[in-house]
Amino acid sequence: MTMVTSTAPGSPPGCAERPARILVVDDETSLAELLTLTLSYEGWEVRNAPDGTTALATAAxxxxxxxxxDMMLPDMEGTEVLRRLRAEWPGLPVVFLTARDSAEDRAAGLLAGADAYVTKPFGLDDIVTRLRVVLGATEPAALITAGDLELSVRDRSVRRGGVMVALSGPEFEVLHRLMAEPGATVSAADLGAHLPGGHPGxxxxxxxxxxxKLGVEISSAPEGYRLATR
Structure with a gap:
């Protein structure tokens, strides 16, 4: 069971641990119930909502x-729900569920800021694994620095000069990989392997x-990319 130490995304550490809270937003009642049952079995607290309006009210x-x-809701697009959620909680992990599986739709979903993109039909084990990843269960808590850049693995936040900078899920993954080896050149293949969806663009x-967004120098060369650390 994945435990968290904050009462809300972005809260300071030091609070008592509790089971992670998952909000399931999907208008397919049977699917929402199945996901709720599966995630509850993992020990997580789960709520579900059939549309965007209910999701936003529940999240509050x-x-x-x-x-x-779900990217396709009866009252609004999932991307709009994501935008409103992130306006309140910039670091909140979001996994898109969708029947759209074209490369263009996948890229659009990720670039909208989702941390992962899962197409229907999917395996329940895959959903659990994706959630563990975005909740940080597969990585230890860490603060990585490069110059005045600070990246927190635990709450998936980035600051430059002490100021929070909002990044999408794919942007965070790329920056994390570049900062993990300061001054080293990272190949495009390596960076791409850390991006959900795998769309080269x-x-x-x-x-x-x-x-x-960060005003940093990321140099490119035939062998890959490097983040300037000065």
Missing amino acids: VFTPDAVLL VLVLCLTSLRR
């Missing part, structure tokens, strides 16, 4: 640690966005 009182979010877009 439930303060989830991660969200499973996502890496280029992530690098461009990181340069713009």
Whole structure:
């Protein structure tokens, strides 16, 4: 069972541990019930919502640690729900669930800021694994620094000069890999392997966005990419 130490995403550490809270947002009643049962069996606290409006209202009182979010909801697009959730909780992990499986849709979902993208039909074990990853269960708590950049593995946050910078899930993964080996050149294949979905265009877009958002130098060469650490 994945335990967390905060009462809401982004809360300071030091609180008593509790089971992770998962919000399931899907208008397919049978699927939502199956996911709720499966995740509850893992020991997590689970709530579900059939549409975006209900999801936002539920999140306000439930303060989830991660969200499973259908991209196609009856009242609004999943990307809009994601935008509103992240406006309240910038570091909240979100996994998209969708029947759309084209490369373009996958890239659009990830670039909207989702931490992972799972197409229907899917295995329940895959969902549990994805949630453990975004909740940080597979990585130890860590703070990685490079110059005035700080990356927290635990709450998936990034700061530059002490100021929080909001990154999408793919952007965070690319930056994490670049900062893990300061000054080293990381191949495009290595960076791409850490991106959910594997769409080659996502890496280029992530690098461009990181340069713009962080104002950092990420040099490119035939052998890969390197983050300047000065």
